[in-house]
Amino acid sequence: MSPGRAGGGQGTGGALVLAGASLWGLIGLFNRALMGAGLSPRSIVLVRNLGGLAVLALVLLVWKRDAFRVSPRHLGWFFGTGVVSVLLFTWCYFSCQEQCSLAVAAILLYTSPAFVVVLSALLWREKLTRRKLAALGLTFGGCVLVTGVLSGGAQLTPAGFLLGLGAGFFYALYSIFGRYALAHYGPYTVTLYTFLFAGAGALVFLDPAELGAAAGTAGALPAALGLVVVSTVLPYLLYTAGLARVESGRAAILASVEPVVAALVGTLAFHEPMSPWVGLGILCVLGAVLLLRERPARDTGEEHRL
Numbered sequence: 001m002s003p004g005r006a007g008g009g010q011g012t013g014g015a016l017v018l019a020g021a022s023l024w025g026l027i028g029l030f031n032r033a034l035m036g037a038g039l040s041p042r043s044i045v046l047v048r049n050l051g052g053l054a055v056l057a058l059v060l061l062v063w064k065r066d067a068f069r070v071s072p073r074h075l076g077w078f079f080g081t082g083v084v085s086v087l088l089f090t091w092c093y094f095s096c097q098e099q100c101s102l103a104v105a106a107i108l109l110y111t112s113p114a115f116v117v118v119l120s121a122l123l124w125r126e127k128l129t130r131r132k133l134a135a136l137g138l139t140f141g142g143c144v145l146v147t148g149v150l151s152g153g154a155q156l157t158p159a160g161f162l163l164g165l166g167a168g169f170f171y172a173l174y175s176i177f178g179r180y181a182l183a184h185y186g187p188y189t190v191t192l193y194t195f196l197f198a199g200a201g202a203l204v205f206l207d208p209a210e211l212g213a214a215a216g217t218a219g220a221l222p223a224a225l226g227l228v229v230v231s232t233v234l235p236y237l238l239y240t241a242g243l244a245r246v247e248s249g250r251a252a253i254l255a256s257v258e259p260v261v262a263a264l265v266g267t268l269a270f271h272e273p274m275s276p277w278v279g280l281g282i283l284c285v286l287g288a289v290l291l292l293r294e295r296p297a298r299d300t301g302e303e304h305r306l
Contacts, residue, residue, distance in 0.1 A: 013245025014293065017254045020238030025261025027231040029269060033223035037214040041094040042205040044227070049086065051228035052236070053199035056192045067188040074184055080177030081190065082197025089170035092163045099160030106259060108164025110143040115172035116252035123176070126247050131291050138288035139256040145281025146259045175248040178240055187241040194236065250292050260285050 034044050060067045070078075089109075096105040113136055120126040144150070174194075181190045214220050243251050260282045266272035 011293075013242040014250070014254055016238045016242030017246065017251045018242075018257055018289065020235035020240075020242060021255040021258040022261045023231055023235035023238070024255075025258040026265060027227065028262055028265055030223045030227035030231060032270070033219055034214070034227065037217035037220040037223070038210065039214045039220075040207070040210065041097070043207055043210050043214070045087075045090050045094070046202045046205045047211075047224050048227055048232050049195060049198040049202040051224060052232040053192075053195040055228055055233050056188075056195055060188060060192055064188055067186070067192055070185065070189060070193060074181065075193070077177050077181040078190070078193035079197050081174055081181060081194040082199075083201045085170050085174040085177060086194060086198040087201040089167050089173075092167035092170060096160050096163035096167055099157045099163060104147075104156050104160070105164055105167070106147040107144055108161065109167045109171060110140065110256060110259065111165060111168035112172040113139055113249070113252040113256060115169050116175045117249040119172065119176055120179075120248040124179075124248075126249050132249060132253070135253050135288035135291040138284045138291070139253050142281040142284030142286075142288065143256060143259050145277045145284065146263050147281075148275065148278060150277050172252065175243060175252050178243050179248050182240070182244045187237055187244060190240050191233075191236045195233075254289055254292055256285055257289060 031044060034047070035041075039047070093105060093109055096108060100108075117126075117128065117132065117136060121128050178190060178194075181193075239251070239255065242254075246254075263274065263278055263282065267274045
């Protein structure tokens with residue numbers, strides 16, 4: 001598959017990635033409600049993945065049945081996007097949160113764009129331009145500031161560090177496996193089969209008693225629907241469609257607007273204070289996005305390869 005399309009395709013792809021990442025950033029709205037209803041993080045993983053599969057399957061059965069057609073020899077790519085990426089990154093991330101502070105877990109997760117940039121350069125010889133490296137630095141620095149780790153209270157254990165890096169690595173692999181799958185299938189098929197494998201894998205987290213108790217709690221069902229539709233199905237469809245149009249490295253960096261949106265949600269919806277450091281971090285991430293709006297041709301003469 002080509003590394004990306006120039007001109008309008010790149011612009012459209014970038015907009016799709018930004019839209020998807022913004023919806024991912026809303027996940028805290030629904031997670032907090034579900035945790036308040038008594039669901040553990042692992043049960044939320046199950047609800048998210050199985051619910052995502054159910055919604056996608058029902059919609060596509062009515063609207064786009066050809067999305068179900070795949071060759072058995074390509075199922076390995078969907079095992080990669082669904083189990084190796086979505087399921088393992090989520091397990092590593094939640095486990096890291098149990099070992100470390102939330103800020104440290106978030107920072108380690110957002111090492112993922114660096115993994116994507118390096119792997120994309122090795123696998124597809126995507127160009128490592130000065131602009132892309134500058135955007136990568138701005139993104140990571142902005143995420144450090146947005147998570148508030150500089151305000152103190154950071155906690156890190158050796159096991160937590162490895163789990164956090166694992167979360168970032170497995171998160172990055174969605175862009176890698178997804179790129180191979182998109183060489184043969186459209187975004188609907190890739191997203192559907194991702195959740196087929198992720199949903200099946202998430203059954204290891206099944207706790208019927210916990211799910212049954214939470215189901216009777218006021219507000220649990222709307223929160224579950226919001227999590228599944230707004231912060232799972234739609235963003236994965238948008239991101240996957242964007243990934244078909246832009247380089248994997250660019251897509252991963254653009255997706256780092258997610259913690260910016262999450263920080264804004266925390267301030268606007270939950271009245272969490274926003275320090276000047278957080279504001280500076282938001283500006284850094286937005287600056288990285290603006291850098292990547294330039295057309296790749298403008299980087300001529302500034303690039304080198306690994």
